[in-house]
Amino acid sequence: MRRPLDRALLAVTVALAAAGTIVILTQSPASRLSSDFTINYSAGVLIREGHLAGPYQQAELAEVMGRVAPKGAIDPRLPFSLPLGAALPYAVLSLLPLELAFRLWQLITIGLVLLAVLLLQRAAPTLPTPASGGGKFKALSLAMLGLLAAIPTWATLTEGQPTAWLFLGAAMVVLTLRTDSLALCAGAGLLLAVKPQYVPAYLAVLFAARRWRSLAAAVAGASLLLLSTLAGGFDALSGMVHNALSANHAVAVRLNEAWIGVIGPALPAASAIVVAIALYLAVLAALWLLAWRRPASVIGFAALAGALTVLASPHALPHDLLILAVPAWLAIVLSRERALPSPFPGLLAIDIALLIDLRGLGVPLGPIVMTAVVAWYGWQFRQRAEQRRQSPLGRAA
Numbered sequence: 001m002r003r004p005l006d007r008a009l010l011a012v013t014v015a016l017a018a019a020g021t022i023v024i025l026t027q028s029p030a031s032r033l034s035s036d037f038t039i040n041y042s043a044g045v046l047i048r049e050g051h052l053a054g055p056y057q058q059a060e061l062a063e064v065m066g067r068v069a070p071k072g073a074i075d076p077r078l079p080f081s082l083p084l085g086a087a088l089p090y091a092v093l094s095l096l097p098l099e100l101a102f103r104l105w106q107l108i109t110i111g112l113v114l115l116a117v118l119l120l121q122r123a124a125p126t127l128p129t130p131a132s133g134g135g136k137f138k139a140l141s142l143a144m145l146g147l148l149a150a151i152p153t154w155a156t157l158t159e160g161q162p163t164a165w166l167f168l169g170a171a172m173v174v175l176t177l178r179t180d181s182l183a184l185c186a187g188a189g190l191l192l193a194v195k196p197q198y199v200p201a202y203l204a205v206l207f208a209a210r211r212w213r214s215l216a217a218a219v220a221g222a223s224l225l226l227l228s229t230l231a232g233g234f235d236a237l238s239g240m241v242h243n244a245l246s247a248n249h250a251v252a253v254r255l256n257e258a259w260i261g262v263i264g265p266a267l268p269a270a271s272a273i274v275v276a277i278a279l280y281l282a283v284l285a286a287l288w289l290l291a292w293r294r295p296a297s298v299i300g301f302a303a304l305a306g307a308l309t310v311l312a313s314p315h316a317l318p319h320d321l322l323i324l325a326v327p328a329w330l331a332i333v334l335s336r337e338r339a340l341p342s343p344f345p346g347l348l349a350i351d352i353a354l355l356i357d358l359r360g361l362g363v364p365l366g367p368i369v370m371t372a373v374v375a376w377y378g379w380q381f382r383q384r385a386e387q388r389r390q391s392p393l394g395r396a397a
Helices: 004-026 029-033 036-049 060-068 084-093 098-123 136-149 150-158 164-175 182-192 196-208 212-232 235-245 261-267 268-293 298-311 318-336 344-359 368-388 394-396
Strands: none
Touching: 004 136, 004 150, 029 036, 029 098, 036 084, 036 098, 060 098, 084 098, 084 212, 098 136, 098 150, 098 164, 098 318, 098 344, 136 150, 136 212, 136 318, 150 164, 150 318, 150 344, 164 182, 164 196, 164 298, 164 318, 164 368, 182 212, 196 212, 196 268, 196 298, 261 268, 261 368, 268 298, 298 318, 298 368, 318 344, 318 368, 344 368
16 A cells, blocks of 8 residues: 555545444344344244245244244334245254344354455455465455445344355356356355346356356256245245335335436336336346357456446345445456556445445435446446557557
């Protein structure tokens, strides 16, 4: 850190990381009881008791939520919309008291985040790694500091959501670009299917790289988790789909850190989900078209796909944005290769926008800033690529 700007960015990052640590450690019991963890824990109780379709039947789920948490601690209308297989860890955790299970889940989440960073460092190092290992340790330390400073990490840990699975799954896809492993890809597909809207973009990354066996393995892994819901019968599967589509009705649309969070409040409630799905499908179609045309930089495409799929997601609350750590990492790699300017100012701008959104301004600032940042860096990527092509060395190559 030689330049004043670098030092200032580091100081702000440390301050945000310290604030995040305080928020996580001082979370009130009432906030923990009203978190998404209570919903998932209750779904786990139903599974452990043999009611495999119960998590998708709101009356049954609400009854269990009232049993594990004091009356009024959490809105009983909040649905469970994850695949049934994703609730199995919560079923095991439901053997413990809710408070202890929540704390254990936070530790597991931190472990998964650390594992994802280690996989990314192996797949695409952001710093040189000399024999002493100092570069690797420095990259790991800076990555964990940055993640602790990120609002999505705070949200994931305070809500008890499984979004660290998404981060790990996306990191496994990136590693597959370097190490073609069927088991790794199957695991990536399974983890990403916890929130199925993020699966197609990362499948497109494998398609862009023409990793056919890996693509098939990822599809198989994702299908395994999604179809696990059939263990509760077709009613459970239709209940999961219904709950996923109605999630924006249970949670205010404006809380979404995606494009639908900006435009949704201006639309009739019935139209918001239609517009959200249409936007999502349009972005997916564009990404798959780019993948079919075989982009020159698969890493650049992966960074773009990872960012756009979050912005276009029909449902993306702050904790869901933890998956953005993967395109952020790839942007740092591209910056080291001089294909992009430093991504740190852009990442900090996004984090500050998300921090402002925690207070609520009526319209989410996060997706607006994210769109501007993605557009700026996309333009910079194209400009630098064109300059390389026009340089004597680029023409010689």
